[in-house]
Amino acid sequence: xxxxxxxxxxxxxxxxxxxxxxxxxxxxxxxxxxxxxxxxxxxxxxxxxxxxxxxxxxxxxxxxxxxxxxxxxxxxxxxxxxxxxxxxxxxxxxxxxxxxxxxxxxxxxxxxxxxxxxxxxxxxxxxxxxxxxxxxxxxxxxxxxxxxxxxxxxxxxxxxxxxxxxxxxxxxxxxxxxxxxxxxxxxxxxxxxxxxxxxxxxxxx
Amino acid sequence: xxxxxxxxxxxxxxxxxxxxxxxxxxxxxxxxxxxxxxxxxxxxxxxxxxxxxxxxxxxxxxxxxxxxxxxxxxxxxxxxxxxxxxxxxxxxxxxxxxxxxxxxxxxxxxxxxxxxxxxxxxxxxxxxxxxx
Numbered sequence: 001x002x003x004x005x006x007x008x009x010x011x012x013x014x015x016x017x018x019x020x021x022x023x024x025x026x027x028x029x030x031x032x033x034x035x036x037x038x039x040x041x042x043x044x045x046x047x048x049x050x051x052x053x054x055x056x057x058x059x060x061x062x063x064x065x066x067x068x069x070x071x072x073x074x075x076x077x078x079x080x081x082x083x084x085x086x087x088x089x090x091x092x093x094x095x096x097x098x099x100x101x102x103x104x105x106x107x108x109x110x111x112x113x114x115x116x117x118x119x120x121x122x123x124x125x126x127x128x129x130x131x132x133x134x135x136x137x138x139x140x141x142x143x144x145x146x147x148x149x150x151x152x153x154x155x156x157x158x159x160x161x162x163x164x165x166x167x168x169x170x171x172x173x174x175x176x177x178x179x180x181x182x183x184x185x186x187x188x189x190x191x192x193x194x195x196x197x198x199x200x201x202x203x204x205x
Numbered sequence: 206x207x208x209x210x211x212x213x214x215x216x217x218x219x220x221x222x223x224x225x226x227x228x229x230x231x232x233x234x235x236x237x238x239x240x241x242x243x244x245x246x247x248x249x250x251x252x253x254x255x256x257x258x259x260x261x262x263x264x265x266x267x268x269x270x271x272x273x274x275x276x277x278x279x280x281x282x283x284x285x286x287x288x289x290x291x292x293x294x295x296x297x298x299x300x301x302x303x304x305x306x307x308x309x310x311x312x313x314x315x316x317x318x319x320x321x322x323x324x325x326x327x328x329x330x331x332x333x334x335x336x337x
Contacts (some may be wrong), residue, residue, distance in 0.1 A: 019267065028212060028269040144271055149320075155278050175331075188331035193321050195271045197328075 002071065002096045006120055010072035013167055017053050017075070026055050029142070031115060032191045033059050036142045036198050040064055045109035047132065050115040051092050054079030062087040064065075067107075069095040082171055102132045112157075113142045116177065117168035118177040126181035133203040139183055141199040144170035175199060215268030219277050220310035221318040222264075223256040224284045226308025230255050231288035232297040244293035245286050252285015254277065280306075 026033075037059050040046055051057075051068040052075045060066065066088065070076050073094050083090050095101060099121055108131050119125040129139060146160075147153045156170040163170050175188055175197070183201035190197055231252060235244045261277050284306040291297050291305075 021270065024215075024266055024268045025270040027208060028272055030208075133258075149324075151282075152275060152278070155282075177327075185331055188328040190325050190328060191326070192272050193275060193317075194324060194328075195275065 224310025248289020
């Protein structure tokens with residue numbers, strides 16, 4: 001079942017999403033995201049979680065078969081042209097990560113980009129991803145999260161209640177959440193301070 | 206312009222401009238009728254709000270989110286604190302306030318660059334194992 005409150009929030013945010021991140025943040029994160037997405041392999045079944053307006057699509061390697069989901073119909077509506085322009089097979093559908101409609105053990109790889117700052121129950125969401133991953137399946141994440149360094153940790157915690165009303169939370173412990181949901185973390189890399197990070201993990205079943 | 210130079214100039218422009226604006230605002234808003242401690246605390250909060258509205262709101266769009274948000278937070282907080290405190294004790298001219306803010310902006314940015322260099326890369330304890 002779709003979390004309507006969350007869906008409405010992202011439907012509203014879809015209007016200004018590209019304006020907010022396309023020019024600066026996406027350009028700045030491009031090398032790190034390219035590195036994460038370079039792990040997408042041709043012979044694997046790939047799930048991309050939270051496609052949004054499709055800003056990441058141009059960074060996907062070509063000729064892949066990718067299943068993408070997003071909770072927001074309006075985000076996917078805006079992604080339509082980018083989906084059509086992808087040189088491969090990219091299918092997007094509306095789905096809530098807490099209630100994935102895929103069979104157990106369906107995918108070899110799951111990719112997320114700036115997603116688990118916004119999932120209302122991140123541990124349950126990650127458990128859901130683990131369920132649809134095959135044993136030993138890979139989770140590759142590019143995420144922003146809370147900092148462990150003062151004064152950033154205090155500031156981000158203070159800003160989080162406000163930011164999560166209109167968009168993402170700023171104080172998530174995503175590395176801890178990945179561990180709590182039963183993944184084995186292989187690698188964590190700081191892209192900017194300990195706030196923007198990439199995480200590679202495998203589903204141990 | 207290559208991306209590195211674009212973002213470098215964007216970082217400096219944002220921190221210098223936000224420091225200068227928050228400095229001028231703080232010098233205008235506070236005067237010796239304020240107590241030093243209350244001016245310092247209110248100045249910190251107001252400085253962050255002012256700096257994030259302008260130039261933060263525009264610069265975050267063009268130059269990146271967290272890479273700007275962190276130095277911007279430190280710049281606006283420090284400038285708000287220092288200039289408000291000074292303005293609560295003596296009269297601070299807009300020029301001096303802007304210059305002080307700009308210098309603190311550069312200092313804050315250099316601090317975050319150095320901080321980032323020290324902790325960037327693979328996180329110790331989380332190995333470097335490949336999926337393949």
